Amino acid sequence: MSRTVSRLIGAWVALMMRHAVAVIVLGVLLTAACGWYAATHLSMNTDNADLISADVDWRQTYIAYQKAFPVYTDSLVVVVDGATPEVAANATRRLAERMRADSARFASVYVPGGGDFFARNGLLYLDTPALQQLSERLIRIQPFLGRLSADPTLVTFFDLLDRAMAPDAAVDFDLTPVMRELDVAFAASRDGVFHRLSWQALMGGARQPGVSNQRFIIAEPKLDYGQLLPASRSMARVRALAAELKLDADHGVQVRQTGEVALSDEELASVSKGAAWGAALALLAVGIILYLGLRSWRLMAAALASLIAGLIGTAAFAALAVGTLNLISIAFAVLYIGLGIDYAIHLCLRYREALAEADTPANALRLAAGDVGLSLLLCAITTAAGFFAFIPTPYSGVAELGLISGTGMFISLAVSLTFLPALIAVLGGARAAPIVPGSGAQRSRLPYIGARSRRVIWVAAAVIGVACASALPFIRFDSNTLNLKDPTSESVTTYRELLAKSNNSPLTLVTRRPDAAGAQRVAGELSALPEVERALTVDDFVPADQDAKLAIIGDLALTLALSPPDMSRTAAPAAQRRAIVGFADALDAWLERADDSEAGVAGQRLAATLRDWRGGFDAMPAPRQAQALESLRTSLLAGFGPQIDTLMTSLQASAFTRADLPASVRERWIGRDGSFRVEAFARDDLNRPRALRRFVASARSVEPDITGAPVLEVAAGKTVSHAFAAAFCYAAIFIAVLLIVLLRSLADTLRVLAPLALTGLILCAASVWLGIAFNFANVIALPLLLGVGVDSGIHVVHRLRGHSRRQGPFLATSTARAVILSSLTTLAGFGSLAFSHHAGTASMGKLLALGMVAILVTTLIVVPSLVGNDNDL
Incomplete structure (x- = not known):
């Protein structure tokens, strides 16, 4: 049967050469059509959740949750950091207003804790003792606030501080924060440099609600799927608005973007850029290696042309079969470049060798195709099997890559046996010099593998295998999808920062109940867990003890009786300067009475800084002094007026119920199906995998159907690791059975597979020693390398069946050269992935490159040593 297949392949290649021009024209037209179809029908899907089949139970739970609460889907989180709470709040309000006005780019804009409702009722969210303490503090400093409201100038400000530091001060005022x-x-x-005094912190202390330098805007951008980056227009608009509003470091503000769409867009950008550069780098490397190996421009050009034609054809198949590429399947292009060229290499090198054996170039190519054709067919089947093994698994991301790349191997084989021979015939590949195996310097330089060498190789392989096997218990799977992304991107660094803060962590667990009482019960059970910091429902937005709190707020409103300050009032520069001098004298007098308390230490530092300031100020010309005083006034008093307005608004609080909550809040806690949402926050930093697993396991012990990003991450890790094990088993069984059937020799099958087992052990051990964890992207390495490694083993065993010492060292044959050359091109393709900004793709490239080095060594050393004859090879 094998001879029949070889003759048929030889005859087919001869037919392609006789009609070379027609084949080339048809091939070019077909390639152009495939290129057009791929360009117009192939798109991208950046949703990491879709990497797992939607039929898995935990994904179905999450999909049901998303349908009930679609507001949490495709969100863009804008993080606004300000020098003070007032600066952050003001920047957030202005930016949100401009975003709401841009309905073309944003479907909705939500500011947690923002808006008139929370401005008016914010004090009700304090517990009663804290509200009472705040009330007493404000009443105590009421004279200070009242006078400064009447005359908000630097003169009044420093005069009030002078009075507060006097021995007979009428107001008991804590001077330390001031x-x-x-x-x-x-x-x-x-x-x-920029500075604003925080009147919110001074007046209310840390107990006042909303005292935070970090605010959030949660937007639903209108995604443009006609663009490569669907959220790019919306994200660019946020950056443009921030620039227009001067929300930058010079004004005490930092605006960053993260969230689902930002992470997806930036990941897609890094993957696309990495794939483009990787493909270009792989093509360049393959071209160089091809020329060095083939030593013929014409053969190199023919091989590269067939490679590009096959790549375009594979892209067209991807567009037809799946329609969308995911963040893993996009790597098919680089993988194809590394693998698809192998068939052309073996055919071209055997052709050059056959030129010394045949009477004409046409017969040489026919002889070469007949000799290696069967091996090429077996290689295509086994390599495809390594890819196809993922199709039955629930790991959709790699299943699609497997379908595309596995089919691509057959496309590459078809191109190498049709288009390539025609190109060789037309381009004049006959001018390539023939290769005579084991001749000349090659015979003297390359070693034979004798009986003694084989025994040494066996012992060394056994020792290496045992050493590598000892590392197997330490293999780990990293299920954190954040570790797959570009670690330097803004969305990732911001997301990690939020993860470290449990109060603002985006990794929360959620569940639903049909009624409010059930939701409150589950929240109570979750809150009691040591791994859970708190659990919330919509009823947590309705404060308790409202009557008692409103009584405190009413008394405070009567006592304060503040009027909105006229912040346009100012004092003459000379008066402001005298006020600062007077304050410096009062501070010195106060320090003479002060002890080593916290306030005294702060006063000493202030006195030293003030002396430096006055020295620089006195050296300024008058115009600059006026500017410096105005800048100081803005720094100290700009936030006073808005804070008085905010305080007076909060004194207008009134009782409310769940029905009175803003619609933007209710829709985030009461689903479209009427269910009530429960959200649990972790106590620990979820950047740590163990903390994440403990958080999920603890919450599931109370609520088995709980979902959310932490559950998706942990469950996806288990699903993928199981899928990987299943795929590896599928590939190993299929390839083993296929080899036994086609090679019709159990011994030859073991000769091919045994070195691959050693390669797998080496790769696993290397991942442990180098600290490279398996993840959602690089998990394809072992099944894929199994298929690739079988290819080289088949070629070597096929050649060794009829090889003898008189033909020269085996390592000098075209087969050995082809194995080396194809391994180098595959290594170049895989290795180019290691330079990707996308961490997942880079780890895939590293593992595949390590595996290819191991395959090359084991194939050329271990496989020949297993040949069961006494001849030197």
Whole structure:
């Protein structure tokens, strides 16, 4: 049967050469059509969740949750950091207003804790003792606030501080925070950097709600799937608005973007860029290696042309079969370049060798095709088997890659046996010099593998295998999809920062109940877990003890009786300067009475900074002094007026129920199906895998159907690791059975497979020693390398069947050269992935490159040593 197949392949190649021009024209037209179809029908899907089949139970739970709460799908999180809580709040409000006005790019814009409702009722969210303490604090400083509201100038400000530091001060005023803020303010004025005094922190302390330098805007961008990056227009608009509003470091603001769509877009950008550069680098490397190996421009050109034609044909098949590439299947192009060229290499090198055996170039090519054709067919089947093994698994991301790349191997074989021979015939491949195996310097330089060498190789292989097997218990699977992305991208660094803060962590667990009482019960059970910091429902947005709190707020409103300050009022520069001098004298007098308390230490630092400031100020010309005073006034008093307005608004609180909550809040906690949402926050930093697993396991012990990103991550890791094991078994069984059937020799089958087992052990051990964890992307390495490694083993065993010492060293044959050359081109293709900005793709490239090196060594050393004859090879 094998001879029949070889003759048929030889005859087919001869037919292609006789009609070379027609074959080339048809091939070019077909390639152009495939290129057009792929360009117009192939798109991208960046949703990591879709890498797993939707039929898996835990995915169905999450999909049902998304249908009930679609507001949490495709969200863009804008993180606004400000120098003070007021700066952050003001920047967030202005940016959100402009985003809401741009309905062409944003479907909705939500500011957690923002808007009139929370501005008016914010004090009700304090517990009663904390609200009472805040009320007493504000009443105590009411004279200070009242006078400064009537005359909000630097003169009044420093005069009030002078009075507060006097021995007979009428107001018991904690000067420590004021001293610290003034120290920072004068230092900033001296150095010419941005600063705003936080009146919110000074007036309310840390107990006042909303005292945070970080705010959030959660937007639903309108995604443009006609673009490579669907959210790019919306994200660019946020950056443009931030620039227009001067929300930058010079104004004490930092605006960053993260969330689902930002992570997906930036990941797609890194993957696409990596794939493009990887493909270009792989093509360049393959071209160089081809020329060095083939030593013929014409053969190199023919091989590269057939490679490109096959790649375009595979892309067209991808568009037809799956329609969309995912973040893993996009790697098919680089994998194809590394693998698809192998068939051309073996055919071209055997052709050059056959030129010395045949009477004409046409007969040489026919002889070469007949000699290696069967091996090429077997290689295509076994390599495809390594890819196809993932198709039955629930790991959809790699299943699609397997379908595309596995079919691509047959496309490459077809191109190599049709288009390539025609190109060789037309381009004049006959001019290539023939290769005479084992001749000349090759015979003297390359070693034979004798009986003694074989025994040494066996012992060395056994020792290496045992050593590598000892590392197997330490293999780990990293299920954190964040580790697959570009670690330097803004969305990733911001996301990691939020993960480290449990209060703002985006990794939360969610579940639903049909009624509010059930939701509250589950929230209570979750909150009692040591791994859970808190669990919330919609009813947590309705404060308890509202009557008692409203009574405190009413008394506070009557006592404060503040009027909105006129912030346009100012004082003459000379008066402001005298006020600062007077304050410095009062501070010195106060320090003489102060002890080593916290306030005294802060006062000492302020006095030193103030002396430096005055020294620089006195050296300025009058116009610059006026500018410096105005800048200082803005630094100290710009936030006073808005904070008084905010305080007076919060004193207008009124009782409310769940029905009175804003619609933007209700839709985030009450689903479209009427279910009530429960959200649990972790106590620990979920950047740590163990903390994440503990969080999920603990919550599932109370609520088995709980879902959310942490569950998806942990469950996906288990699903993929099981899929990987299944795929490896499928590929190994299929390839073993196929080899036994086709080679019709159990011994030859073992000669091919045994070195691959050693390669697998070496690769697994290398992943442990180099600290490379298996992940969603690189998990394809072992099944794929199994298929690739079988290819080289088949070629070597096929050649060794009829090889003898008089033909020269085996390592000098065209088969050995082809194995080396094809391994180098495959290594170049795989290795180019290692330079990708996408961490997952890079890890895939590293493991595949390591595996190819191991395959090359074991194939050329271990496989020949297993040949059961006494002849030197």
